[in-house]
Amino acid sequence: MSPAAAPRWKRLEPDQRREQILECAARLFGERPYAAVSTTDIAKEAGVARGLLNHYFGQKRDLYLKVVKRMLLMPGLEESVPMTGTLRQRVERSVEWYLDTVATHGKTYVAVTGAGGIGADPEVERIIAEADDISASKTLEFLGLKVEVGSDARHRAMIRSYGGLVKATIREWIRGGTLSREDAHLLLSEALISIVRDVFPQLAKAAAREEGRAPKAGPRR
Amino acid sequence: MSPAAAPRWKRLEPDQRREQILECAARLFGERPYAAVSTTDIAKEAGVARGLLNHYFGQKRDLYLKVVKRMLLMPGLEESVPMTGTLRQRVERSVEWYLDTVATHGKTYVAVTGAGGIGADPEVERIIAEADDISASKTLEFLGLKVEVGSDARHRAMIRSYGGLVKATIREWIRGGTLSREDAHLLLSEALISIVRDVFPQLAKAAAREEGRAPKAGPRR
DNA sequence: GAACTTGTTGGCGGAGTGTCAACAACAAGA
DNA sequence: TCTTGTTGTTGACACTCCGCCAACAAGTTC
Numbered sequence: 416m417s418p419a420a421a422p423r424w425k426r427l428e429p430d431q432r433r434e435q436i437l438e439c440a441a442r443l444f445g446e447r448p449y450a451a452v453s454t455t456d457i458a459k460e461a462g463v464a465r466g467l468l469n470h471y472f473g474q475k476r477d478l479y480l481k482v483v484k485r486m487l488l489m490p491g492l493e494e495s496v497p498m499t500g501t502l503r504q505r506v507e508r509s510v511e512w513y514l515d516t517v518a519t520h521g522k523t524y525v526a527v528t529g530a531g532g533i534g535a536d537p538e539v540e541r542i543i544a545e546a547d548d549i550s551a552s553k554t555l556e557f558l559g560l561k562v563e564v565g566s567d568a569r570h571r572a573m574i575r576s577y578g579g580l581v582k583a584t585i586r587e588w589i590r591g592g593t594l595s596r597e598d599a600h601l602l603l604s605e606a607l608i609s610i611v612r613d614v615f616p617q618l619a620k621a622a623a624r625e626e627g628r629a630p631k632a633g634p635r636r
Numbered sequence: 637m638s639p640a641a642a643p644r645w646k647r648l649e650p651d652q653r654r655e656q657i658l659e660c661a662a663r664l665f666g667e668r669p670y671a672a673v674s675t676t677d678i679a680k681e682a683g684v685a686r687g688l689l690n691h692y693f694g695q696k697r698d699l700y701l702k703v704v705k706r707m708l709l710m711p712g713l714e715e716s717v718p719m720t721g722t723l724r725q726r727v728e729r730s731v732e733w734y735l736d737t738v739a740t741h742g743k744t745y746v747a748v749t750g751a752g753g754i755g756a757d758p759e760v761e762r763i764i765a766e767a768d769d770i771s772a773s774k775t776l777e778f779l780g781l782k783v784e785v786g787s788d789a790r791h792r793a794m795i796r797s798y799g800g801l802v803k804a805t806i807r808e809w810i811r812g813g814t815l816s817r818e819d820a821h822l823l824l825s826e827a828l829i830s831i832v833r834d835v836f837p838q839l840a841k842a843a844a845r846e847e848g849r850a851p852k853a854g855p856r857r
Numbered sequence: 858g859a860a861c862t863t864g865t866t867g868g869c870g871g872a873g874t875g876t877c878a879a880c881a882a883c884a885a886g887a
Numbered sequence: 888t889c890t891t892g893t894t895g896t897t898g899a900c901a902c903t904c905c906g907c908c909a910a911c912a913a914g915t916t917c
Contacts, residue, residue: 426882426895450671453873464897469875572814573823576805580827583800593793602794602835606801609830614823647864647913674904685866690906 433471436461441482445526449479480542486524487546502558503608509557510603514596517585525589544575551575558611573610580606645684654692657682662703670700701763708767723779724829730778731824735817738806746810765796772796779832794831801827 427435439460443452454475458465472478500508517524551574555567584602587594594602648656660681664673675696679686693699721729772795776788805823808815815823 422882424896455873466898467896475874568814569819572808572812573819576801576808576815576823579804579807580797580801584797586800587793587797591793593789594797598790598794601838602797602831605830605834606827609826609834610823613826613830617822643913645865676904687867688865696905
């Protein structure tokens with residue numbers, strides 16, 4: 416009556432296993448810099464052979480990319496905040512919302528979006544840039560500026576730049592503790608308002624001057 | 637009459653050798669991400685044995701840090717731009733100056749200050765943060781705000797955040813080409829003016845309100 | 858030319874990663 | 888229950904990269 420010998424390891428569905436590994440990896444990458452996290456560490460954390468990581472995710476960097484993507488896929492802004500009120504009100508509400516979502520992700524967010532040093536991997540950069548662009552488009556749309564002038568690409572670039580301010584401010588707040596939440600809110604709101612009020616109109620004017628042909632500048636009181 | 641056999645390698649003064657290696661390393665780190673540059677590559681580029689890199693710089697990361705430091709040590713702003721005129725004039729001149737210096741460094745600057753992905757090495761981050769702080773102090777001083785209120789630390793943090801906007805904008809300009817130099821100039825100027833005009837006064841007021849219990853702010857103007 | 862100083866080399870050992878054939882857990886059929 | 892098939896999983900091998908260090912040689916001095 417020998418009971419069937421206990422299995423030496425549990426067999427999971429590919430999706431489950433993938434998810435489990437992804438979680439462990441996300442945790443470790445949030446704690447330590449990329450180079451300081453070995454695939455052996457992740458495998459050990461997940462209780463799995465190292466080779467399995469490659470089987471599911473390919474290269475180590477690919478696994479990292481999955482983690483980054485997952486982190487940057489946040490719920491849409493427009494679903495959470497009403498698009499009404501003055502420009503200032505909308506800006507402040509969206510900043511508020513963003514600070515909230517960041518606060519819940521904390522360290523991992525900072526680590527992933529980190530303005531690190533170690534020369535960026537172009538692929539990683541592409542992923543982040545992509546996410547930034549989506550986020551920028553959403554912001555423009557939310558502010559009601561999506562199709563204000565013809566030079567939409569420039570606007571998106573501007574907003575992506577603004578994203579740099581956002582990330583740096585978040586770092587000062589979350590990691591450094593040198594800024595309070597209110598400080599961050601104030602800084603981000605005023606800067607965004609300034610950009611929309613002062614920079615975009617001037618841009619529109621400049622574009623109109625350069626191009627001779629009038630962009631579809633809808634007169635906005 | 638055998639002429640003295642040609643030396644198999646040239647013997648240099650430590651400083652010269654160090655400098656030479658540093659230049660090669662800077663070039664390579666500017667072209668490829670950190671992880672993609674092997675010490676073997678650098679050694680080959682410099683025409684030396686790999687071990688020599690460790691002899692002069694210790695770890696590979698230490699060499700990288702040296703490169704970063706060198707890149708971030710730029711000539712002082714105050715030496716190049718007169719500190720006169722209105723706030724707007726001063727801001728615009730300093731932005732102008734900064735864009736000029738960045739334009740000369742180009743790719744390497746972007747790579748080094750890159751808001752990359754690969755989780756940042758804390759040491760690298762510290763170096764960059766240090767340079768950012770110096771740069772922030774200089775900016776405050778240049779704008780004549782160095783000792784305006786007691787909450788100097790918060791101002792510096794704000795300016796460091798602004799540095800995030802600067803870096804992101806530079807990237808859009810240099811690497812992406814999505815913004816023109818004029819766009820960058822406009823965006824950075826307006827944002828900085830907005831911060832100084834709108835955020836700092838409010839900060840001062842807020843600090844004054846809070847300071848019923850005075851954390852350790854101490855000297856107020 | 859001999860002896861000394863020290864800039865430089867080349868190879869050793871360790872750590873990390875990608876690959877792959879073999880293995881074992883589980884399901885299904887007899 | 889035994890057999891067979893599928894496939895999730897393992898473990899080891901080969902390779903690359905890095906830090907270390909003893910031996911070597913370029914240049915200097917007497």
